[in-house]
Amino acid sequence: MTEPEAPPRESVTAWHPMLVALLEFYLPSGWRLSPELLLNRMPLRVDIVVLRLVNEPAGDARKLHSIFGHLRHHTLIEHKGPTDDLEPEDVLTLLAYGALYMRHNKLLDPDALCLMVIADRIPSGFVRQVERHRGSFAPIGGGLWRGELNGFLLHGVATREACRQSPTERLLYTFSRDYLKGAGQILPLDPEETQVYNALYQQVKQFRRQRGTMAMKDYELARQSYNEVLKQLLKQVPPEEVLSEFTPGQRLEGLTAEEVLSQYTPGQRLEGLTAEEILREASPELRQQLAKKLDR
Structure with a gap:
């Protein structure tokens, strides 16, 4: 049919x-x-x-x-x-x-x-x-x-x-x-x-x-x-379970660097970095200020 x-x-x-x-x-x-x-x-x-x-x-x-x-x-x-x-x-x-x-x-x-x-x-x-x-x-x-x-x-x-x-x-x-x-x-x-x-x-x-x-x-x-x-x-889902479904890049989408760093203490922000890495990213003015404090 x-x-x-x-x-x-x-x-x-x-x-x-x-x-x-x-x-x-x-x-x-x-x-x-x-x-x-x-x-x-x-x-x-x-x-x-x-x-x-x-x-x-x-x-x-x-x-x-x-x-x-x-x-x-x-x-x-x-x-x-x-x-x-x-x-x-x-x-x-x-x-x-x-x-x-x-x-x-x-x-x-x-x-x-x-x-x-x-x-x-x-x-x-x-x-x-x-x-x-x-x-x-x-x-x-x-x-x-x-x-x-x-x-x-x-x-x-x-x-x-x-x-x-x-x-x-x-x-x-x-x-x-x-x-x-x-x-x-x-x-x-x-x-x-x-x-x-x-x-x-x-x-x-x-x-x-x-x-x-x-x-x-x-x-x-x-x-x-x-x-x-x-x-x-x-x-109802723990935040860590939700975040585990995303890549690190996806977790940070939409956030500024300042918003990300504000969640950490100064010490936490520097963890894992060598002195050379920290100084390499610092501005000339900041380096001068650090040098003056170290000379005291």
């Missing part, structure tokens, strides 16, 4: 490649993730597709159980970044995603498919639109929502709540609106989470380089929040 022609790419938020990177890192064995999937010849793309691989058993998730613990054989994820809200019209988009995906993959049983939304919160307008389609969507605790939409399982993750339920969900804070107000609240991170957190922003930078500055929304917000966390992380 030939793939549909790709339409012109639309702008995406900086949070989309970050979420893709997060899910890819913790994706259990037996699953395949597609960052986006073209569903027909019109500009309609589902954000993230998680597919269970054929003939391979699925492994258990180490983290992000609020997402990976609710997968079906095929899962389509619609993601809204911290600056966007789920709208009633998104229900229609999800229905279109589900129907076109089933048609494209020759699926007949809607039970094989889960429609999932990941957003800062689940607004009442979105819930009412689900109900207009004879569906249901209600909170089940811990920032998770469960329901049904035209025969499809509907699962929701409200990141503002889900991120606080367990350390395994902590990195979801990066996709909440609170992250923009106080990014440092994501701390403390364990060493692996710190590595993942750094990788999220690197994914954003790579995505932006590949698609250009106009292809990404909220880049500056993501950059500022990332830097806020990075500064606080560095405060």
Whole structure:
């Protein structure tokens, strides 16, 4: 089956490649993730597709159980970044995603498919639109929502709540609106989470380089929040550990000679120097002054 022609790419938020990177890192064995999937010849793309691989058993998730613990054989994820809200019209988009995906993959049983939304919160307008389609969507605790939409399982993750339920969900804070107000609240991170957190922003930078500055929304917000966390992380690391990652030249960049020398006593400044080396660098006036003092 030939793939549909790709339409012109639309702008995406900086949070989309970050979420893709997060899910890819913790994706259990037996699953395949597609960052986006073209569903027909019109500009309609589902954000993230998680597919269970054929003939391979699925492994258990180490983290992000609020997402990976609710997968079906095929899962389509619609993601809204911290600056966007789920709208009633998104229900229609999800229905279109589900129907076109089933048609494209020759699926007949809607039970094989889960429609999932990941957003800062689940607004009442979105819930009412689900109900207009004879569906249901209600909170089940811990920032998770469960329901049904035209025969499809509907699962929701409200990141503002889900991120606080367990350390395994902590990195979801990066996709909440609170992250923009106080990014440092994501701390403390364990060493692996710190590595993942750094990788999220690197994914954003790579995505932006590949698609250009106009292809990404909220880049500056993501950059500022990332830097806020990075500064606080560095405060928790002993200075000698931070400096050990830099060459001597890099450590001195941006400092004047006076600023460097001010950190040492006169004796420390002269340690390791011979008398000849000291005199060679001294001005004629200083040499005369030293000679006079030595003659006394």
